[in-house]
Amino acid sequence: MQNITLQKIIEKLNAEFQGDENTLISDVTHDSRQAGEGSLFVAIKGLTMDGHRFVPDVMRRGAVGIISESEMPPNFHGAWLKVNNARQALAQAAAVIYKNPSHDLDLVGIxxxxxxxxxxxxxxxxxxxxxxxxxxxxxxxxxxRDKSEPAVRTTPEASDTNKFLRRAVDENCQMAVMETSSQAIDLHRCDDLRFRAAIFTNLTRDHLDYHLTMENYFAAKKRLFDGSLGEKPFSSIINIDDKWGVRLADELKSQNQKVITFAQNNSADFTAQNVEVSLIKGTSFLLRTQMGEHQINSPLVGKPHVYNMLAATSVAIELGYDLNLIVDGLKTCIGAPGRFERVPHEGDFAVVVDYAHSDDALLNTLETARELTRGKIITVFGCGGD
Known part of the structure; x- marks a missing residue:
């Protein structure tokens, strides 16, 4: 990838600047361990760590400048960009340095x-x-494509996301899909990304240690849809069986944004009827769309997965995919590890592992289990203590 001059970063960030604007930049990072020759280091004051502690170290490693909310310290030798919000600047700089990879494929945020x-x-x-x-x-x-590595966090920092998307584009990917957590949105990790579609699954009590109130939690989620991140998504796909989803859909429609809805219990653009769930056969339902009806048979178990399939089908249609091939894809996708995942064994009882980490998610898991058996349900629930 061709280096760019610092001048382009300065213009994007509208930063106060000291140094040589013709300096060539090859990378940007908030992680001092990743700072190398030609990089910009974004010094972020976190809750437990202040990135400014690592400025001398990154400069020794070959970094050419610092992005910070603070004034340049005395006797500093290098470029210093003073900004109002360092996290936002990290996202903006990454988009420039990696040449806006989200513009070069269909990016879906969930x-x-x-x-x-x-x-x-x-x-x-x-x-x-x-x-x-x-x-x-x-x-x-x-x-x-077929290359995988373990995730570090649900939604990476903006520099890591842009680097990842640039690699995806360079390897001829036409679509990328990512989880966008409320905390990541609040911390500007998704700023300056162009979303072809954004999906809202639901909103229940979680992360209130961070957001404090459900209104704050909803407001963070809404930023993915309303243009607060830089651009509005081309289309918003929303679960209107959820009361917060209904509110979000209404608010976006009032701003003349394109909204596509899905539901099991209400009238919507994509709905499921005659849902049947079996621990042996999986889940089946009649998919109803504006293009007709299709019988869906999936190895996924449980009514919560019906919402997931409706959301995925909605976005696939929005991206122009063939509906018959979508139906075929639903027949074979086994979903994510640890999401009502059946564990093979030789006993006469079923063992299921589920990632449920909120009261609502655990309730959904137990309700699914109750629908599938008339016998005893034994629950082992681990609690991280946070």
Missing amino acids: TGTNGKTTTTYLVLALAEANNVESAMLTTVEYRI
Whole structure:
């Protein structure tokens, strides 16, 4: 990738600047361990760590400048860009340095309390069923085509996301799908990304240690849809069986944004009827769309997965994929690891592993289990203590 001059970064950030504006830049990072020759280091004051502590170290490593909310310290030798918001600047600089990779493919963002990971896997599977080369960022893994690595966090920092998307574009990916957590949105990790479609799965009590109130939690999620990140998504795909989804859809429609809805219990653009769930056969339902009806048979188990399949189908249709191939993709996608995942064994009882980490998610898991058996349900629930 060709280096760019610091002048382009200065113009994008509208930063106060000291140094040589013709300096060539090859990378930007907030992680001092990744700072190298020709890089910009963004010094962020976090809750437990202040990135300014690492400025001398990154300069020794070959970094050519610092982006910071603070004034340049005395006796500093290098470029110093003073900005109002360092996290926002990280996203903006990364978009410039990596030449806006989100503009070069169909980027799908998925947010919501529950269902993000499985829906991400489903969107990827439906793209692959349509022979579309794709990439994926999830809680579980980061994948470009058939190359996978373990995930570090649900939504990477903006510099890492842009670097990942540039690699995906360079490897001829036409679509990328990513989980966009509320905390990541609030911390500007998704700023300056162009989303072809954004999905809202649901909103239930979670992360209130961070957001404090449900209104704040909703406001963070809404930023993915309303243009606060830089651009509005081309289309918003929303679960209107969820009361917060209804509110979001109404607010976006009032701003003349394109909204596509899905539901099991209400009238919507994509709906499911005659849902049947079996621990042996999986889940089946009648998919109803504006293009007709299709019988869906999936190895995924549980009514919550029906919402995930409706969301993935909605975005696949919006991306122009063939509906018959979408139906074929749903037949074979086994979803994400640990999402009502059946464990093979030789006993006369079923063992299921589920990632449920909120009260609503655990309730959905237990309700699904109750629908599938008339016998005893034994629950082992781990609590991280946070």
